Amino acid sequence: MSDQGGTKRPAEGNHEVDNRQKKKKKKKHVVNHKPITVTKEQETIKKMLKEKSDGGKISKSDKKKGHQILITEFHALQKQLEKSIDRKSQLTSDPKDEEDHLLQETEAEITRVRDRLDALGGLPVYQSMSIRGEKKSANSTTTPWITNKLTELKKKGGFTDDRPMRLLDVGALHFNYPQKWIHCTAIDLNPTTPQIHRLDFLSVTLDGEEEKSEGLVGFKEEEKDQEEDEGEKKCPISTAPKSYDVVCLSLVVNFVGDPRKRGKMLMKSCSLLKMGGHCALVLPLPCVENSRYCSDEILGEIMDKLGMEQKTEHKSKKLVYTFYEKTKETPTESNMSGLFARKIVRKGEERNNFAILF
Numbered sequence: 001m002s003d004q005g006g007t008k009r010p011a012e013g014n015h016e017v018d019n020r021q022k023k024k025k026k027k028k029h030v031v032n033h034k035p036i037t038v039t040k041e042q043e044t045i046k047k048m049l050k051e052k053s054d055g056g057k058i059s060k061s062d063k064k065k066g067h068q069i070l071i072t073e074f075h076a077l078q079k080q081l082e083k084s085i086d087r088k089s090q091l092t093s094d095p096k097d098e099e100d101h102l103l104q105e106t107e108a109e110i111t112r113v114r115d116r117l118d119a120l121g122g123l124p125v126y127q128s129m130s131i132r133g134e135k136k137s138a139n140s141t142t143t144p145w146i147t148n149k150l151t152e153l154k155k156k157g158g159f160t161d162d163r164p165m166r167l168l169d170v171g172a173l174h175f176n177y178p179q180k181w182i183h184c185t186a187i188d189l190n191p192t193t194p195q196i197h198r199l200d201f202l203s204v205t206l207d208g209e210e211e212k213s214e215g216l217v218g219f220k221e222e223e224k225d226q227e228e229d230e231g232e233k234k235c236p237i238s239t240a241p242k243s244y245d246v247v248c249l250s251l252v253v254n255f256v257g258d259p260r261k262r263g264k265m266l267m268k269s270c271s272l273l274k275m276g277g278h279c280a281l282v283l284p285l286p287c288v289e290n291s292r293y294c295s296d297e298i299l300g301e302i303m304d305k306l307g308m309e310q311k312t313e314h315k316s317k318k319l320v321y322t323f324y325e326k327t328k329e330t331p332t333e334s335n336m337s338g339l340f341a342r343k344i345v346r347k348g349e350e351r352n353n354f355a356i357l358f
Helices: 012-025 040-052 060-064 066-093 097-119 122-136 143-157 221-230 259-272 296-305
Strands: 165-170 182-188 244-250 273-284 308-315 319-326
Touching: 066 097, 143 165, 143 244, 143 273, 143 319, 165 259, 244 259, 259 273, 259 296, 296 308, 296 319
Parallel strands: 165 182, 165 244, 244 273
Antiparallel strands: 273 319, 308 319
16 A cells, blocks of 8 residues: 555554564663772671671661761770879889789780771761761761851951951861851861861960961961972961860760860860850760760850850750850860769760760
């Protein structure tokens, strides 16, 4: 059968047959599966869960809590390490022949704990798990709340691009405050980005506290030279200020295992602030609501003795956010010594041992 132009047309009954033949001729879609990469954190968690189950079957609840189990293990080891280092310091400062075996045992303990931390991947894995925990959390990061408070300060304090707010961000996982009206100095023991300085918070000093004021005081010159040689784009190292407008301690005080070092951190942050400056302190909620030795009241008393007045507080399901203003001069370490010793404020087997001591 053909049309008037002579072109052949298929018989009407053959349409369905032709369609079936076309479908048969179509090539099957081949899925190229990419190889699944297993991260260091995943390997570490899997290994830990096997150890926890003594080689048996890993429970579903443990699988879900894998990253939290790893973080808890890091905290416990860090606390143990700091205790052992302090014990070694005490033994070496006043050496006695009969205590030689104690010193050897302590050194062996330090080595064992450090080896365990290395086996878990060290600080980089802990930081990676913390970042992952932030993403999974409903309150993904503490930065928005703190930024909101800084914005309120901007209006009151008259901070501008020409006179930016001087902010010290301690234990920073990210460069959290890139605003032009904020001059942020972000520090951490193990920086994750070039914008964060490798520096121990307790070694930070202000301009005038040391003879050298060029560069960020406490920042090692050899590290600075190395950065310049490598030509990496770094956060500019400016002259250390006379004081800071804001110090941020977001989930870092609780990471320190030694309760007395926690006290030193709070005192240090207050001493770095100008009069009228502010401290943003964020802690896990159990530190003040489920601790044997710490509560909202005790934390408030500590900060009051350090010359800080609480301006606002916010509690989420997991965290407590507090914002303080410096209203009095920071006392000396000797003046604070012995004021806050370990004292039970809550009883119960399921309490944690978080404390801040002086």
